Amino acid sequence: MDRSRTGSFRSNQQGRETIIASTTTTSTPQHVTDAIARLRGNIESVFLGKPDVVDGVLVALLARGHVLIEDVPGVGKTLVTRALAKSLDCAFRRVQFTPDLLPSDIIGSTVFDSKSSQFVFNEGPLFAHIVLADEINRTSPRTQSALLEAMNEGHVSIDGKTHRLPQPFLVLATQNPFEFEGTYPLPESQLDRFLVRLSIGYPSREEEEKLLLSHRRGEPVDELSPVMGMDELRDVQAAVSEVTVDESVTHYLLDIVHATREHSSLRIGVSTRGALALYRSCQAAALLRGRAYAVPDDVKELAVRVLAHRVMTRSPMSLHDAEASSEVIQSIVDHARPPE
Incomplete structure (x- = not known):
């Protein structure tokens, strides 16, 4: 799979963009644009050479989604997760997923307090604004499923009581797709909770040289300071819903979604939740580029990252193969006719 085709949010269809812009507000509030620029710049100051990955993470953050890397x-x-967390004035927790990890280890548990003679809920590391779920496929399905309610609903239920998680709430999960011994593949219901799936890849030689030089005196990410508070982030997230998606862009998006349900290489196509995820992602990508309207290129550039992990191929050998599903989605995008 050519990853460079799936990561850039650049638009080269100026004619279509002009037509769509003629019926919409063509710019976002300046304070929103400035806030996003500060956040992106802070992250890219330590996470070098991968602007497309940074954009993918920010799309999920703005669209109130979650990320699988x-x-x-x-x-x-x-590093990219720590850079994001350090750039925000937020609570950050890292959980190393292991085979013996229990749901209560991440959610929390109710214990009896002898001093007050009452049962008290002790919050787990999931009670943070940003949670790094490291090597998520190394823990049992029981513990993996404990994340479902939290990621989808923004709360957890323990002993018949509902506990709200801090908002905004973002899970960034990591896994090694090339090592399977002792792992538990994420089921479709879990994968569907991630707004985007990203690959980072190796840096170029030039960028790797810059990275080596930047680490001469320690870890640069440790020196980062917050550039955005939670109230400001909530305002930016609220602005995403104001981004206009023209009817022609919506139809183009749905053409791609429905093509996955009819494609001969796919056993399971994209669900309605997946269509909504792509719609929200396009709104967030537009805002990230300073636009108050989505364009067809937003759909084209995001389709693989948002949809590929939501489909299942027919071949048993590539049932959960990220590259195989990505190639199918890219083929569908290449054959879909964008608005004129």
Whole structure:
């Protein structure tokens, strides 16, 4: 799979963009644009050479979604998460998923307090604004499923009581797609909770040289300071829903979604939840680019990242193969006719 085709949010269809813009508000509030620029710049100051990955993470953050990062160890999966958390004035927790991890280890548990003679709920590490679920496929399905309610509903239920999670709430999960011994593949219901799936890849030689030089005196991410508070982030997230998606862009999006349900190589196509995820992602991507309207290129550039992990191929050998499903989605996008 050519990852460079799936990560850029650049628009090269100026004619279509002009037509869509003629019937919409063409700019976002300046304070929103400035806030996003500060956040992106802070992250990119330490996470070098991968602006498309940063954009993918920010799309999920703005759209109130979650991120699954699949790649080999040592390419920056944890770094981009830490850089995001350090750039926000937020509560951040990292959970190392292991085979013996229990649901109560991440959600929390109710214990009896002898001093007050009452049962008290002790919050687990899931009670944070940003949670890094490291190597999520190394824990049991029981513990993986404990994340479902939290990721989808923003709360957890323990002993018949509902506990709200801090808002905004973002889970960034990592896994190594090339190592399967001792792992538990994420079921479709879990994968569907992630708004986007990202791959980082190796940096270029030039960027890797810059990275080496930046680490001469320690870890640069440790020096980052917050550039956005939670109230400001909530305002930016609220602005996403104001982004206009023209009817022609919506039809183009649905053409791609429905094509997955009829494609001969796919056993399971994209669900309605997946269509909504792509719609919200396009709104967030537009805002990220300073636009108050989505364009067809937003759909085209996001389709693989948002949809590929929501389909299932027919071949038993590639049932959960990220590359195989990505190639099918890319083929559908290449053959879909964008608005004129």
